[in-house]
Amino acid sequence: MNEELLTVDEVAQILRTTTNTIYRWLRAGKLPGIKLGKEWRIKKEALELKLNENNQVNQLSRSFLDIINPQHDHVLAITNSKDNLYNLEAEFFKKGLSKGYRLFKGCWWQNPDDVRQELTQRGLPVEDLEAKNSLVIVDLLAQYNRSGKNGPVQIWANEIEKTVGLGYTTMWGSGSPHLLSCGGHFPNLVEFERSLDDVLKKLPVVGICPYIFEDIRSDCFGQLIELMKHHNSVVFYNDESATLLKNYPVK
Structure with missing residues (x-):
């Protein structure tokens, strides 16, 4: 099956974060990725799952801003x-x-x-x-x-x-x-x-x-x-x- 693969830079831009954060997620297994030589690639489907997860996490992380x-x-x-x-x-x-x-x-x-x-x-x-x-x-x-x-x-x-x-x-x-x-x-x-x-x-x-x-x-x-x-x-x-x-x- 031909699945679309994204670079770390592309994923960082989509998630509005840094490439260092994406690399940390990849190394920790928080974001599933594929190693092609020395470069990481992320399946678009895996990214969509991460975005759904982030929506839930962001609600938790913003909760303290609603409490203050x-x-x-x-x-x-x-x-x-x-x-x-x-x-x-x-x-x-x-x-x-x-x-x-x-x-x-x-x-x-x-x-x-x-x-x-x-x-x-x-x-x-x-x-x-x-x-x-x-x-x-x-x-x-x-x-x-x-x-x-x-x-x-x-x-x-x-x-x-x-x-x-x-x-x-x-x-x-x-x-x-x-x-x-x-x-x-x-x-x-x-x-x-x-x-x-x-x-x-x-x-x-x-x-x-x-x-x-x-x-x-x-x-x-x-x-x-x-x-x-x-x-x-x-x-x-x-x-x-x-x-x-x-x-x-x-x-």
Whole structure:
């Protein structure tokens, strides 16, 4: 039987993800493929089954976006790879866009141009959104290096004020600090998150702070607890599935 075979690039384009994600699925057996020499090929029929599966998975992965307060929330997100982080941010922004909100992306370790490329590959019309000032992408690390923690916090506050001035009711924003973003000292990062949380509590914003924890070691638990103290909830996100936990700090 003559079945149509697709390349990895073609499948990545159809699924609006990266070729690295497709290769990972193939190696893990999540997407059936055929090895022709050194190249992978995917049967069109197998892809259609994957698309049906993704529709079910996406509903699960979006469920935490339906649980958070759509007008005001501050969420800590834990991922284990750059691919997962970008997938999470893309889904978050799409949800905010569907509600008619302005989008804000703060970059720490991420290069703004890389962010534009990654989000575009995942189906977000970045160029059009930036042209309409419906999305703003800011280098927060540069602001921190110039002004300390007050620089990035003020950028968040300024963009929320600008959002309201443009007629939006709410801003949906994502920052993605590294554990050593603030001068290489974790206590500085905690102080930044505390200051940011104090500001966001008073403003019409849904903020999400995705972190990459590639390995959960014993010392990571203390860091997680400190970060959770300054967020309303925490979401664990992996391969497009998610679990949301509400945060009730014990004084």
